[in-house]
Amino acid sequence: xxxxxLIDDEKAIVRVLSVSLKSDGYDVVTAYxxxxxxxxxxxxxxxxxxxxxxxxxMDGIEVLKRIKDLDPDTEVIxxxxxxxxxxxxxxxxxGASDFIxxxxxxxxxxxxxxxxxxxxxxxxxxxxxxxxxxxxxRIATEEVRxxxxxxxKLITSSNDGIVATDKKGEVIIFNPGAEKIFGxxxxxxxxxxxxxxxxxxxxxxxFQQGLKQGKIVKGxxxxxxxxxxxxxxxxxxxxxxxxxxxxxxxxxSVGFFxxxxxxxxxxxxxxxxxxxxxxxxxxxxxAHYIKNILSGLKGGSYVVNVGLDxxxxxxxKTGWAMVERNVGRVSELVLDLLTYSRERxxxxxxxxxxxxxxxxxxxxxxxxSQNEIEIIKELAPSIGEVNxxxxxxxxxxxxxxxxxxxxxxxxxxxxKEWQVRVNTALEGDDMLKFEVIDNxxxxxxxxxxxxxxxxxxxxxxxxxxxxxxxxxxxVEEHGGTIDITSQLGKGSAFIIRLPYSKATx
Amino acid sequence: xxxxxxxxxDDPDIITFVVTVLEENGYTPLIAKNGEEGIAKTVEESPDLxxxxxLMPKQSGIKIYRELKGDxxxxxxxxxxxxxxxxxxxxxxxxxLTEFGGQPVPEPEAYIEKPVEPEKLAETxxxxxxx
Numbered sequence: 202x203x204x205x206x207l208i209d210d211e212k213a214i215v216r217v218l219s220v221s222l223k224s225d226g227y228d229v230v231t232a233y234x235x236x237x238x239x240x241x242x243x244x245x246x247x248x249x250x251x252x253x254x255x256x257x258x259m260d261g262i263e264v265l266k267r268i269k270d271l272d273p274d275t276e277v278i279x280x281x282x283x284x285x286x287x288x289x290x291x292x293x294x295x296g297a298s299d300f301i302x303x304x305x306x307x308x309x310x311x312x313x314x315x316x317x318x319x320x321x322x323x324x325x326x327x328x329x330x331x332x333x334x335x336x337x338x339r340i341a342t343e344e345v346r347x348x349x350x351x352x353x354k355l356i357t358s359s360n361d362g363i364v365a366t367d368k369k370g371e372v373i374i375f376n377p378g379a380e381k382i383f384g385x386x387x388x389x390x391x392x393x394x395x396x397x398x399x400x401x402x403x404x405x406x407x408f409q410q411g412l413k414q415g416k417i418v419k420g421x422x423x424x425x426x427x428x429x430x431x432x433x434x435x436x437x438x439x440x441x442x443x444x445x446x447x448x449x450x451x452x453x454s455v456g457f458f459x460x461x462x463x464x465x466x467x468x469x470x471x472x473x474x475x476x477x478x479x480x481x482x483x484x485x486x487x488a489h490y491i492k493n494i495l496s497g498l499k500g501g502s503y504v505v506n507v508g509l510d511x512x513x514x515x516x517x518k519t520g521w522a523m524v525e526r527n528v529g530r531v532s533e534l535v536l537d538l539l540t541y542s543r544e545r546x547x548x549x550x551x552x553x554x555x556x557x558x559x560x561x562x563x564x565x566x567x568x569x570s571q572n573e574i575e576i577i578k579e580l581a582p583s584i585g586e587v588n589x590x591x592x593x594x595x596x597x598x599x600x601x602x603x604x605x606x607x608x609x610x611x612x613x614x615x616x617k618e619w620q621v622r623v624n625t626a627l628e629g630d631d632m633l634k635f636e637v638i639d640n641x642x643x644x645x646x647x648x649x650x651x652x653x654x655x656x657x658x659x660x661x662x663x664x665x666x667x668x669x670x671x672x673x674x675x676v677e678e679h680g681g682t683i684d685i686t687s688q689l690g691k692g693s694a695f696i697i698r699l700p701y702s703k704a705t706x
Numbered sequence: 707x708x709x710x711x712x713x714x715x716d717d718p719d720i721i722t723f724v725v726t727v728l729e730e731n732g733y734t735p736l737i738a739k740n741g742e743e744g745i746a747k748t749v750e751e752s753p754d755l756x757x758x759x760x761l762m763p764k765q766s767g768i769k770i771y772r773e774l775k776g777d778x779x780x781x782x783x784x785x786x787x788x789x790x791x792x793x794x795x796x797x798x799x800x801x802x803l804t805e806f807g808g809q810p811v812p813e814p815e816a817y818i819e820k821p822v823e824p825e826k827l828a829e830t831x832x833x834x835x836x837x
Binding site: 489492493495496497498499500501503504507516519520523526527613 | 717719720722723724726727730740742761790791819820821822823824
């Protein structure tokens with residue numbers, strides 16, 4: 202129940218009313234004049250004030266004014282005497298909630314108070330509701346602020362350069378990551394620069410068009426783009442960007458730039474390291490190969506000496522063959538090294554390609570038959586005399602046929618009839634096709650990929666890794682192509698295509 | 707009949723050379739042209755000594771060596787490694803292989819780097835073959 206302050210200078214009325222109000226359940230405090238009434242009001246903060254209008258000293262009107270100043274929510278009910286209607290109206294204008302005539306009838310007082318209480322309750326509810334609402338707004342605002350601060354932090358602390366523009370393409374976000382990449386300060390960019398000032402022209406055009414047309418465009422995948430920094434230098438970045446939408450309307454664009462300089466630098470280091478490793482490998486491979494030749498030469502001369510000592514002609518012949526063979530290996534090696542290291546075009550002259558193929562097969566015949574390998578030739582008779590790099594053709598075919606024979610020797614399968622096929626054919630009127638096909642050990646995908654990349658030998662110490670490099674170089678210099686198919690355990694096919702012209706006379 | 711020495715090498719020149727050295731010094735040469743054949747001949751003929759090359763296509767000599775020395779009945783046959791690979795390099799890969807789960811295998815009785823003088827080879831063979 203509410204607390205009620207009753208002010209009247211007529212003590213009898215105060216007593217009677219307060220008894221009746223108390224019995225109605227109100228918590229009643231009383232005062233016998235305006236001044237005293239205000240003191241009690243300040244002390245007790247009642248919800249409802251019931252005050253007589255005509256009192257000596259401070260009257261009801263003044264009490265009303267003061268109370269409304271102190272607490273405008275207080276329900277003030279004026280008690281008026283007969284003929285005080287004009288005062289009652291003044292009071293209502295000053296904020297009194299109601300008035301009640303003397304003599305105070307109990308029922309009328311009860312209704313008036315009930316109305317006052319209802320108003321209090323409504324005001325209370327309204328206040329509570331407003332407070333809750335304010336509270337909710339405060340929480341929501343806080344949340345929004347936190348979120349936006351979080352996003353701000355995200356953008357600020359990102360290592361990627363983040364550049365966002367509004368609908369017109371004007372830059373509105375430029376984070377420290379972007380400062381680092383582009384070399385501009387935020388203040389030089391925000392609202393001062395356009396998408397065209399930062400993006401590479403083509404990309405800028407794409408985005409500007411997207412912004413203008415307002416179409417929904419999918420974000421780009423990461424791709425490498427070169428951007429131009431403040432100092433005019435181009436730098437490599439990985440870029441991903443998107444248009445920003447709000448309710449299906451384009452509101453701006455955002456681009457993420459990742460600095461690739463460090464990665465590029467590391468990649469270059471890696472390439473350099475690989476190159477060094479390749480050189481190391483080459484030197485080791487070559488040294489090993491030369492050691493083997495040296496072994497052959499020493500061994501040969503020893504066998505020759507034994508033959509001489511014992512007058513053993515067979516030994517002499519064997520030893521001499523060893524010496525000759527290894528001298529041959531030295532000259533081959535030197536030739537390969539020279540071919541590989543020198544830049545020069547093919548020396549074109551008139552020749553018969555089929556004769557070259559014949560000659561190569563004849564050279565390899567001894568080694569092949571020793572290892573039970575059959576060399577089968579299929580040379581197109583329509584190929585006559587032509588003009589092309591005859592020495593290159595010879596060297597390339599010799600390398601390939603020799604490799605093919607090696608592939609058969611290295612093949613450990615049993616019951617295989619090893620064959621090396623050498624085919625020539627005309628293709629159109631300016632191209633010759635040479636095929637060298639074996640059914641030897643074949644190559645794994647990994648080996649096939651490495652064939653031309655570095656000095657790479659699978660022949661233990663018996664190869665330099667130079668053969669195919671030289672082959673590749675010669676074919677390229679001659680404007681031709683090499684195609685390779687191979688299957689591990691089944692064999693390999695090398696197809697060379699070289700251009701030729703008519704023989705000159 | 708002299709002691710029998712098995713040469714495992716895929717280079718015909720080395721074979722001719724070693725065979726001549728062996729014959730000159732009164733040994734009987736046996737020949738294997740690759741690793742597989744080497745193991746087979748060792749089991750079949752149980753030679754008194756093996757001369758082994760390391761770099762051969764397909765089956766590496768290092769693997770053959772570890773197979774020989776890892777076999778109870780074969781490991782007492784002395785082995786001379788004759789290779790273009792430096793002794794240091796071989797020992798390093800040998801250690802590494804032992805470390806990575808391989809069983810411990812003794813070092814070869816002798817290691818000769820190519821090219822070899824015939825006298826040096828003959829001398830080493832003589833030292834290792836117990837008469």
